[in-house]
Amino acid sequence: MELSILIKALILGIVEGLTEFLPVSSTGHLIIVGDYLNFNDEHGKVFEIVIQLGAILGVLWDYRTRVGRLITGLNQKHEQKFALNLFIAFLPAAIVGLLFHTYITTHLFNPVTVAWALIVGGILILVIERLPIRVRFQSVEDLGPMEAVKIGIAQTFSLFPGTSRAGATIMGGLLAGLSRTAATEFSFLLAMPVMFAAFFYELLKNFHLLHADDIPIFSAGFVMAFVSALVVVKAFLRFVSRHNFTSFAIYRIVFGILVLMYFR
Numbered sequence: 001m002e003l004s005i006l007i008k009a010l011i012l013g014i015v016e017g018l019t020e021f022l023p024v025s026s027t028g029h030l031i032i033v034g035d036y037l038n039f040n041d042e043h044g045k046v047f048e049i050v051i052q053l054g055a056i057l058g059v060l061w062d063y064r065t066r067v068g069r070l071i072t073g074l075n076q077k078h079e080q081k082f083a084l085n086l087f088i089a090f091l092p093a094a095i096v097g098l099l100f101h102t103y104i105t106t107h108l109f110n111p112v113t114v115a116w117a118l119i120v121g122g123i124l125i126l127v128i129e130r131l132p133i134r135v136r137f138q139s140v141e142d143l144g145p146m147e148a149v150k151i152g153i154a155q156t157f158s159l160f161p162g163t164s165r166a167g168a169t170i171m172g173g174l175l176a177g178l179s180r181t182a183a184t185e186f187s188f189l190l191a192m193p194v195m196f197a198a199f200f201y202e203l204l205k206n207f208h209l210l211h212a213d214d215i216p217i218f219s220a221g222f223v224m225a226f227v228s229a230l231v232v233v234k235a236f237l238r239f240v241s242r243h244n245f246t247s248f249a250i251y252r253i254v255f256g257i258l259v260l261m262y263f264r
Contacts, residue, residue, distance in 0.1 A: 006220055010035045013051050013221035017228025020055040021188060022236060023125065023248045026253075030112035031161060033257055035111050046209045047218060048200045054222035056195040058229030059188050066189070078141060088120045088145055089152035089169075089186075090193050096156045098196070108161050113193035117162025122252030126170050129244050136177035147176040151186065155194070162256075165191065170245070180240045182205030188233060 015033050019026040027127050034040040039047070058068060071078035087202035097104075139141045154172025166187050173183025 005217055008039045009217045009221040010224050011037065012039065012047070013054065013224025014228050016048070016051045016221070016227040017055050017230075018232055020052070020225075020229060021059060021166050021191065021233055023121075023122070023164050023170055023245055024252055025114070025118060025162045025164035025167065026052075026055070027109075028162035028164070031109055031114050032111050042206075042209055043214075045067040046206045047214075048222060049199060049206065049217045051225040052195060052235070053199050054225030055229040056192060056199070057184055058226045059233050061086060061226075062233045063188060063192075063232060067192070072160075072264040082141055085145060085148040086190060086193060088148040089155065089190050090197075092152040093155040093194060094197060097159055100159065104159055104161070111263045112261055113160075114238065115137060115160035115256040115263070117160055118252045118256035118259070121163050121167055122256065125167065125171060125245050125249035125252070128174060129246055131175075133174060134177065134178045137182055138179050139219060140178075140182050140189065142182075143176065143178060143186070147173075147178070150176040151190070154188070167192065167248075180244070181237065184237060184240050186247060218220075 010032060012033060015029050016026055022115065031040065034048070036048045070079055070083060073081060078254050149174040151169055151261070154168045155165060156168075157163050158168040169187040169190055170183045171178075173186055174180065176183075178186065
């Protein structure tokens with residue numbers, strides 16, 4: 001195994017874990033960094049699938065108590081309500097993703113498209129942050145089916161690479177009346193069924209590209225994504241409890257402009 005390939009795998013694993021649950025688009029960053037590292041062929045796309053699993057297992061570990069309570073308490077009314085809300089929020093992106101997956105991956109997965117999505121998304125975050133939205137839900141358990149529908153619809157926009165699944169769901173949560181912390185936590189919890197579904201779909205579709213020789217490289221990226229996601233989730237929750245998302249919006253706009261200049 002070449003050392004340069006291993007270093008690329010470690011870098012991309014860190015990028016995935018750091019960006020997956022922030023409103024900055026992990027897919028966009030992986031496309032851009034992968035292009036820069038020349039690790040963006042079909043083999044590299046399968047690698048991205050594997051490290052995304054590492055990131056989602058990181059947040060699953062962070063929320064293992066809440067997830068365990070949901071699973072063991074499905075005979076209780078309040079847990080059934082919460083599970084239903086997650087399912088409702090999951091459906092829109094799942095349906096749209098299945099219908100347009102081929103078109104999106106064929107035509108939209110490129111650095112320039114991602115750069116524009118980063119910029120536009122950053123501007124939208126700045127606009128939403130300045131709207132006089134009344135907070136009606138302080139906890140993820142409080143929201144109802146209509147709020148889940150709104151967040152689910154917002155999540156469909158994240159199918160456009162560079163938009164950010166976390167950014168779309170968090171902003172959708174804010175517009176639906178959730179507090180910053182509740183919107184962020186719901187985004188984390190909603191990421192689990194969405195990303196597990198995407199992982200298994202992509203794995204089955206690209207299984208023929210997997211080889212035994214890839215195990216060391218994929219394992220390195222997987223571990224780095226898992227560890228960096230563990231760190232980011234806790235730090236991000238602390239951050240949103242005290243600050244708004246303006247800094248992420250500015251980062252998106254600046255980064256998007258730099259990417260456009262680089263790939264011009």
